[in-house]
Amino acid sequence: MVTTATSAWEVAAAVPDPELPMVTLADLGVLAGVEQDGDRVTAWITPTYSGCPAVAEMASDVDARLRAAGFTEVAVRLRLDPPWSTDRISEDGRRKLAEAGIAPPHPGGSGLLRLGPTRRSVACPQCGSTDTEELSRFGSTACKALWRCRACREPFDRIKEI
Template sequence: MTTAQVIDLVATVRDPELRVVTIGELGIVRDVAVYDDRVTVTITPTYSGCPAMDMIRSDIEAALHAAGFADVAVDTVLSPAWSTDWISESGRRKLAEAGIAPPAAGGGRPVSLSLAVRCPRCGSPDTEELSRFGSTACKSLWRCRACLEPFDAVKTL
């Protein structure tokens, strides 16, 4: 299996908290190195205390073992810190389609300050944060004042 094929395989592992996106779409896969039958994958968590990292590590190892690699290592690096800019366009679209407001894309440029999160259902900016803590540690709970629907939003800070 080529390095490109291994990268493609690792990128298909689903995020255990945001099941609609893969770790490739979230941009947490930093590097993949293939040495004969040994694979080393380097990942960066979306934040340093992410409780899903053990499950992500286990899922990567399982996918690579199933592909025939006996010797698999998954390393975690915290620097540079993960950025929401690393979420792919398809990842942003899938989050919105699932009713989770994706963070604004900065594209490596300064991001304009937004005082509200747009509703992923109706697009209204008239929203309010109900709780800084959503269904998982990386999301907060919001409600749209226009359509009255609750929704999760990916935390940006």
């Protein structure tokens, strides 16, 4: 049986994101914390936005992994304050997204939702060219937009900056 908070963190941190399985919840900065009080473990998740349809699956996956690791009293809670921002994505997470052909957001944003156009220069995750264009603000999931590279002509998803 696992008994330390560090181990509980490690278990929860290894849970893959249900929509972006190449990265973990920790890589995305969605895992906001893990607390242990005796036999009770509470994991906190901050979804990418409050209406994220994957939040129930994230919570279920974290719960199942912690129970499988031997924790018997598990609670998974939402933490909406502070809100998630793309600045929470780790460097390792950005690398994994790019390796999977998804353009990660630029680091160092304000942490505020940008309602106007976002940065125009987005590097193609296939060839590296910045001669790219946004085709649709709405991609395969709510947190992604559809882009295309003019150089290699390949379409790609891009994580929206929030």
